[in-house]
Amino acid sequence: MDLEHLKTDLLILGAGGAGLFAALHAQKADPDLDITIVSKGLLGKCGCTRMVQGGYNVALNPGDSVERHFMDTIEGGKWLPHQELAWTLVTKAIERVQELENEIGCFFDRNPDGTLHGKAFAGQTFDRTVHKGDLTGIEIINRLMEQVWARPIRRLEEHRAVALIPSSDGALAGVLLIDVRSGKFRFVAAQAVLLATGGGPTMYRYHTPSGDKSMDGLAMALRLGLPLRDMEMVQFHPTGLLAGPDTRMTGTVLEEGLRGAGGYLLNGAMQRFMGDYDEKLERATRDVVSRAIYAEMRAGRTTPNGGVFIKMGHLGPANVVKQFKGMVDRCRDCGFDLAGGLVEVVPTAHYFMGGVICEVDTATECFGLFVAGEDASGMHGANRLGGNGVANSTVFGGIAGDAMPRWIAANPGFRAPDARLLDAEIGRALHPFAHQPGDLNALREKLLDSMWDEVGVVRDRASIERGIAAIDRIEAELLATGVADGSRQFNLTWHDWLNLRSLCEISRVIALAALKRENSRGAHFRSDFPEPGDLATSKFTVARHRSGGIEMTELPVAFTHVKPGETLLRASLAAE
Ligand SMILES: Cc1cc2nc3c(=O)[nH]c(=O)nc-3n(C[C@H](O)[C@H](O)[C@H](O)COP(=O)(O)OP(=O)(O)OC[C@H]3O[C@@H](n4cnc5c(N)ncnc54)[C@H](O)[C@@H]3O)c2cc1C
Numbered sequence: 001m002d003l004e005h006l007k008t009d010l011l012i013l014g015a016g017g018a019g020l021f022a023a024l025h026a027q028k029a030d031p032d033l034d035i036t037i038v039s040k041g042l043l044g045k046c047g048c049t050r051m052v053q054g055g056y057n058v059a060l061n062p063g064d065s066v067e068r069h070f071m072d073t074i075e076g077g078k079w080l081p082h083q084e085l086a087w088t089l090v091t092k093a094i095e096r097v098q099e100l101e102n103e104i105g106c107f108f109d110r111n112p113d114g115t116l117h118g119k120a121f122a123g124q125t126f127d128r129t130v131h132k133g134d135l136t137g138i139e140i141i142n143r144l145m146e147q148v149w150a151r152p153i154r155r156l157e158e159h160r161a162v163a164l165i166p167s168s169d170g171a172l173a174g175v176l177l178i179d180v181r182s183g184k185f186r187f188v189a190a191q192a193v194l195l196a197t198g199g200g201p202t203m204y205r206y207h208t209p210s211g212d213k214s215m216d217g218l219a220m221a222l223r224l225g226l227p228l229r230d231m232e233m234v235q236f237h238p239t240g241l242l243a244g245p246d247t248r249m250t251g252t253v254l255e256e257g258l259r260g261a262g263g264y265l266l267n268g269a270m271q272r273f274m275g276d277y278d279e280k281l282e283r284a285t286r287d288v289v290s291r292a293i294y295a296e297m298r299a300g301r302t303t304p305n306g307g308v309f310i311k312m313g314h315l316g317p318a319n320v321v322k323q324f325k326g327m328v329d330r331c332r333d334c335g336f337d338l339a340g341g342l343v344e345v346v347p348t349a350h351y352f353m354g355g356v357i358c359e360v361d362t363a364t365e366c367f368g369l370f371v372a373g374e375d376a377s378g379m380h381g382a383n384r385l386g387g388n389g390v391a392n393s394t395v396f397g398g399i400a401g402d403a404m405p406r407w408i409a410a411n412p413g414f415r416a417p418d419a420r421l422l423d424a425e426i427g428r429a430l431h432p433f434a435h436q437p438g439d440l441n442a443l444r445e446k447l448l449d450s451m452w453d454e455v456g457v458v459r460d461r462a463s464i465e466r467g468i469a470a471i472d473r474i475e476a477e478l479l480a481t482g483v484a485d486g487s488r489q490f491n492l493t494w495h496d497w498l499n500l501r502s503l504c505e506i507s508r509v510i511a512l513a514a515l516k517r518e519n520s521r522g523a524h525f526r527s528d529f530p531e532p533g534d535l536a537t538s539k540f541t542v543a544r545h546r547s548g549g550i551e552m553t554e555l556p557v558a559f560t561h562v563k564p565g566e567t568l569l570r571a572s573l574a575a576e
Contacts, residue, residue, distance in 0.1 A: 002184055002185065003184075003185045003186070003187055003422075003426065004184060004185070004186045004187070005186075005187050005189065006036075006186055006187070006188045006189070007034075007188070007189045007190075007414065008034045008035065008036040008154065008188060008189075008190050009033045009034045009035065009190065009191050009192070009408060010026050010033050010034070010035045010036070010190060010191065010192050010193075010194070010404055010405070010408065011036050011038065011174070011175060011188055011190035011192070011193045011194070012026075012035070012036065012037045012038065012193075012194045012196060013038050013161045013175065013193065013194065013195050013196060013197050013217065014037075014038070014039060014047065014194075014195070014196035014197040014198055014217070014373065014375075015037050015038075015039035015041075015043050015044070015046060015047060015155075015157075016046075016047035016048060016049040016050075016141070016196065016198050016373055016374075016393055017049035017140060017141070017144070017373065017390055017393035017394045017397055018049075018194075018196035018198070018372040018373025018374075018375075018393040018394070018396060018397035018400070019037055019039070019194065019196040019372075019373070019397060020037070020049075020141070020144040020145065020147075020148055020397065021096075021144065021393070021394050021397030021398045021400075021401060022194050022196065022372060022397040022398070022400040022401035022404070023035055023037050023148055023151075023153050023401065024104075024144070024147055024148065024151070024398075024401060025397075025398045025399075025400075025401025025402050026400075026401040026402075026404055026405050027151050027152075027153060027401075028401075029401065029402055029405040029406070030405040030408075030409075033405055033408065034154070035153045035154065036153070036154040036155070036156060036188065036190075037148070037153060037154070037155050037156070038156045038159045038161055038175070038177060038188070039155070039156070039157050039158075039159065040158070040159070040160050040161075040180070040197070040212045040216075041157070041158065041210075041212045042157050042158065043145055043148065043149075043155055043157055044141055044142060044144075044145035046210060046212045047141075047198050047210055047212065047213065048137075048198055048200065048208075048209050048210050048213065048374070048389075049137050049140060049141050049198075049390060049393060050137045050138060050141040050210075051137050051208070051209075051210060052136045052137025052140065052389070052390045053134050053135060053136065053137065053253065053255040053257075053326065053327070054119070054121060054129055054131060054134065054136065054255040054256050054257045054386055054387060055108075055119060055121075055129040055130050055131030055132075055136045055257075055387050055390075056093070056097060056100075056108075056129065056130045056131065056136060056140075056387055056390050056391050056394075057069065057090075057093060057121070057124070057128050057129055057130075057385060057386075057387035057388050057391050058093040058094055058096075058097045058116075058118075058128060058130055058391065059090065059093070059094065059126070059128055060094060060097070060115070060116055060118070060128070060130070061115060061116070061118055061126075061128070063126065064118075064126040064128050065569075066090045066091050066094070067568040067569055068125060068126055068569060069090040069093075069126075069128065070086060070087055070090045070561070070562075070568060071125075071562070071567055071568055071569055072123065072124045072125055072126075072385060073086045073089065073090060073379075073380070073385060073388060074086060074381070074561075074562065076123045076124075076285055076380075076381075076383045076384075076385045076522070077353075077380050077381025077382050077383050077384075077522060078381055078382040078383060078521040078522040078532060078535075078538075079381065079521075079535045079538050079557065079559075079564050080230065080233075080381030080382045080521060080522070080538055080540055080557055081378060081379060081380055081381035081557075082377075082378030082379065082381075082557075082558075083557075083558065083559060083560045083561045083562070084360050084560055084561075085358075085360060085378045085379045086378075086379055086380075086381075087561055088360050088395065088396075088399070089379050089388065089391060089392055089395055089396075092395040092398070092399070093391040093395055096391070096394045096395050096398060097116070097130055099398070100140065100143070100394070104140075104143045104144060104147055105143045105146070105147070106132070106139050106140055106143045107132065107139065108130050108131060108132050108136070108139070109130075109131055109132060109133065116130045117130070117131070118130055119131055119257050119260060119261075120257065120260030120261065120283070121256050121257065121260050121385065121386040121387050122256050122259055122260060122280075122282070122283045122284060122285055122286065122289070122386060123283075123284070123285035123286070123383070123385050123386070124385060124386075124387075127260075128387070129257070129260075129386065129387040131257075133325060133326065134255055134257060134323070134324050134325065134326040134327055135326045136390070137390065140390065140394070156177065156179075156186075156188075158179070158180040158181050159177045159178065159179050159180060159186070160177060160178045160180055160216070160495065160498070161175050161176070161177055161197065161216060161217075161220065162176050162177065162178055162216075162220070162425060162428075162429045162498065163175070163176040163220055163223070163421075163422075163425035163428075163429075164193070164195070164220045164221065164223075164224045164366075164369065165187065165417045165418065165421055165422050165425065166224065166366070166417075166418055166421065167415035167416050167417060167418060168416070168418050169415075170366070170367070171366070171367035171368050171415050172190075172192075172193055172366050172367065172368035172369045172415070173189060173368075173414070173415040173416060173417040173418070174187055174188050174189040174190050174193070174414075174417055175187070175188050175190065175193055176422060176425050176426065176429075178429065180490060180495065181489060181490060182488075182489055183487065183488025183489045183490070183491055183494075184488075185426055185429075187417065187422060189414050189415075189417065190368075190414075191368065191408045191411075191412065191413065191414060192368050192369075192370065192404045192407055192408050193368060193369050193370070194362070194370045194371070194372060194400050194404065195217050195220070195221060195356065195364075195369060195370070195371045195372075195375050196217075196371070196372050196373045196375060196393075196397060196400075197213070197216055197217030197375055198213050198217070198373055198374045198375060198393075199213065199215060199217070199218065199351070199352035199354075199355060199373075199374035199375055200213025200214065200215060200352065200374065201215070201234045201235075201349040201350070201351070201352045201510075202214055202215070202349070202503065203215070203349075203447055203448065203451045203503040203504075203506070203507045203510075204234070204348075204349035204448060204451045204452050204456065205251075205448040205449055205451070205452035205453075206240045206242075206250065206251040206346050206347065206348040206349065206452065207240075207251050207348055207349040207350070208237060208240060208251060208252055208253040208348050208349070208350045209349075209350070209351075214498075214499035214500075214502045214503050215352075215502045215503055215505075215506040216498075216499075216502045217356075217371075217375040218352075218354075218355060218356065218375060218502075218506050218509075219501070219502035219505045219506055221356045221364075221371070221375070222505060222506070222509065222543070222544075222545045222550075223545060224366060224369075225366075225544065225545055226356050226357070226364060226365055226366060226369075226544070227356075227357045227365065227542045227543070227544045228354060228355060228356060228357070228377065228509060228542070228543045228544070229354060229355065229356075229357045229377040229378055229540055229541065229542055229543075230353050230354040230355070230377050230378070230381065230382070230513070230540055230541060231354035231506075231509045231510050231512075231513035231541060231543050232354070232510060232513035232514040232516070232517050232524045232541060233352070233353035233354050233380075233381070233382055233383075233522065233523045233524055234349055234351075234352060234353075234354075234510060234523055234524075235286060235287070235349075235350050235351040235352070235353060235383065235384055235523045236286065236287070236290040236347040236348060236349055236350060236456075236457050236523065237253050237256070237286055237290070237347065237348050237349075237350035237351075238259075238265075238286055238289035238290045238292075238293055238345070238347050239253065239254040239255075239256075239258065239259070239310055239345040239348075240252065240253055240254070240345060240346050240347060240348025240350075241253070241254055241330070241331065241334060241336075241343070241344075241345060242303070242305045242306070242307040242344040242345055242346040243305070243334040243335070243336070243344070244305055247334060249330070249333070249334050251346075251348045252330070252348075253348060253350060254310065254327055254330075254331070254338075254343065254345060255324070255327060255386075256286070256386040257323075257324065258310060258312060258324060258327065258338075259282040259283060259289070259310075260283065261312075261315060261323060261324075262312075262314075262315050263282065263310050263311060263312045263315070264281070264282050264310070264311055265282055265289075265292075265293065265308050265309065265310055265311075265345075266308060266309040266310075266311055266342070267296045267301035267302070267303075267308050267309075268296075268300075268301045268302040268303045268304075268308070268309075269301050270309075271301070273292065273296055273301075273308075274289065274292055276292070277289075277291070277292035277295070278292070285383055285385075285522070286350075286383065286386065286523075287382075287383055287522050287523045287525070290347035290457050291457055291458065291525055293307070293308050293345070293346070293347050294347055294456075294457040294458060296308055297346075303342075303344045304344070305344050305346075306346070307344045307345050307346035308344070308345060308346075309342040309343065309344060309345070310338075310342070310343050310345050311342055312324075312338055312339060313339065313340045313341065317339035317340040318339075320338065320339040320340075321339045324338070331343050347457055349451075349456075351374065351384050351389055352374055353377065353380045353381065353382065353383070353384055353522075353523065354377050354510070354513070355371070355374065355375050355376045355377035355378075356371040356375055356376055356377060357377060357378065357542070358370070358371045358372075358376050358377070358378070360399075361399060361400075361403040362376065362396055362399055362400040362403055362404075363403065363407070367411075368407075368411070368415070370400045370403065370404055370407075371400075372393065372396040372397045372399070372400040373392065373393035373396065373397060374389070374392075374393065376392075376396060378540075379392050379396075380392070381521075381522065381540075382521040382522025382523055382524060383522035383523055429498065431479070432481070432482045432483040432494060432497045433482060433483060433485045433494075434482065435479075435480060435481060435482025435483075436481075436482050437481070437482050437483055437484045437493075438477075438480075438481035438482065439481075440478075440481060440483075440493065440496050440497060440500060443474055443477055443478055443481065443500060444496070444500055446470070446474050447470075447471070447474050447500070447503060447504065447507065450466075450467055450470035450471065450474065450507075451467065451507055451510075453467075454466045454467030454470065454511075455467040455507070455510060455511045455514055457525065458525050458527050459514050459524075459525065459526055459527070460526055460527045460528040461515065461526075461528055464511050464514050464515045465515070467507075467511045468508060468511045468512070468515075471504055471507050471508045471511060472508075474504060475501075475504040475505075475508075478497070478500055478501060478504060481497075483497050508550065509543045509550055512543060512550050512552050513541045513543055513552060514526070515552075516541050516552040516554065517541055517554075518533075519531060519532055519533035520532055521533075521538075535564035535565075536563065536564050536565075537556065538556070538557040538564070539554040539555060539556050539557065540554065540555055540557055541553070541554055542554065542555055
């Protein structure tokens with residue numbers, strides 16, 4: 001097999017907020033390090049950071065505090081977050097937003113007095129979501145991309161990571177890649193590797209993340225034997241655009257700020273229904289609003305395409321156009337008038353709270369491997385607050401970029417890859433070329449429906465077991481389905497096949513974790529166990545690949561800053 005060998009000191013997988021921040025920080029920490037960024041798509045054009053609409057949570061303004069941001073994160077996460085990680089997120093977000101403006105060159109919207117404007121986001125007790133209109137991610141990723149371009153950082157764009165390759169002693173030796181353009185394999189040896197491929201629950205019928213995200217990072221980590229936490233926690237955003245089955249725009253998100261600004265939801269019978277589910281109405285957390293919409297759908301009170309409506313017109317169409325230009329344009333492209341009319345929406349799989357277990361400095365259990373962004377877990381627990389996602393990727397990406405050069409200095413040297421494993425991984429990636437081509441799209445559709453119907457917004461034991469059986473069947477069919485053995489250059493069918501394999505593997509872990517958690521917390525709702533259980537003895541799930549299959553365990557949450565029933569806020573402030 002034609003395998004090219006490359007070498008770099010520090011290898012970063014993923015070019016979203018986490019990957020790009022890591023590269024910039026690492027380059028600043030040690031300009032002599034050879035740094036390489038690998039990205040499945042084109043730099044600046046791929047991943048979800050570019051798609052961030054609403055904004056970035058940070059406690060900057062008078063009346064807000066890191067303690068308040070922290071309590072919102074912990075309570076929103078239903079007491080499951082890793083408290084040290086959540087604390088790091090909220091405290092470092094301040095530094096990171098200032099860095100984004102003062103060093104990276106972003107401009108965010110401001111109040112008349114020059115302070116940063118914070119918009120209202122659901123589930124938060126303060127309007128702290130800093131933004132650039134409603135297209136914040138484009139500002140962040142474009143400026144980050146320019147900074148990376150201006151530095152001697154090597155880029156392997158349109159390269160897909162397929163396996164994390166250890167040395168014989170278990171430490172990480174490097175990463176096996178496919179150059180998507182040429183179809184050739186490359187092994188990149190590295191002293192340290194950052195996994196920042198951004199999760200992305202694209203195995204659901206309705207989903208928001210970018211098409212390049214197919215849980216590859218978590219699938220690779222699982223195969224390496226790393227423990228994955230909170231894998232049952234798939235966040236559904238309540239307001240995915242529902243524009244019919246024939247457009248890829250269906251499922252894309254209409255941002256939370258719409259509800260924050262006073263937009264409300266109507267069912268197909270034109271009744272405002274959120275009052276039947278939560279006193280916070282449309283400003284309840286994402287899980288609550290998603291379940292309410294799902295219940296209306298199950299009761300048959302739906303719109304023509306089977307969802308509910310969002311209405312903004314009562315806020316003044318001109319005002320809506322001014323505040324939410326990107327959303328208004330997106331809806332208009334699909335034939336909807338967001339400013340003055342009604343737009344059909346449906347819950348859509350948006351974010352993955354589960355991921356690789358890591359330390360506060362982003363180190364994982366595997367010597368030489370670090371993780372940041374949506375591939376990492378623990379920061380959000382059972383629910384990610386809107387605005388905490390991009391804060392998470394930039395905060396921990398930067399931390400990884402600071403920590404990895406220090407780690408390399410303390411543990412210098414390259415390690416030889418396990419040659420047997422490297423060969424096996426190449427064989428695994430080439431598997432479809434040894435089989436007769438088949439209908440991959442039909443398999444993908446089956447997976448989307450199985451996950452949506454059986455392991456979706458509401459689950460129970462019977463549905464999850466049906467889901468697992470369906471995933472097993474789909475994966476078995478996939479393994480028997482091939483790809484025509486023609487050119488491997490830009491062979492997107494091959495990559496669809498690989499995407500589907502990662503999605504099947506992680507779908508199974510999601511389902512097994514959902515089976516393990518016999519209570520309902522945040523994004524995970526079991527209709528057969530609808531209660532949250534005792535908060536004081538909260539546990540998080542851990543999935544790990546063992547020779548006999550996936551092993552599921554539970555570990556207690558450590559309440560290192562605050563215990564259930566307590567608050568870090570002074571009584572007068574907490575009551576505000
Ligand atoms: C539509 C939308 C709107 C959002 N709005 C908000 C918001 O308003 N506020 C907020 O806080 N969060 C928001 N989020 C969430 C936020 O985008 C993510 O939390 C965050 O951007 C993730 O950053 P990341 O760096 O981990 O991953 P990403 O930015 O997704 O980057 C992942 C990178 O990994 C690469 N990659 C993937 N697989 C491979 C592979 N096998 N090999 C090599 N490279 C690979 C991708 O090409 C990409 O470069 C939104 C998400 C979506 C989808």
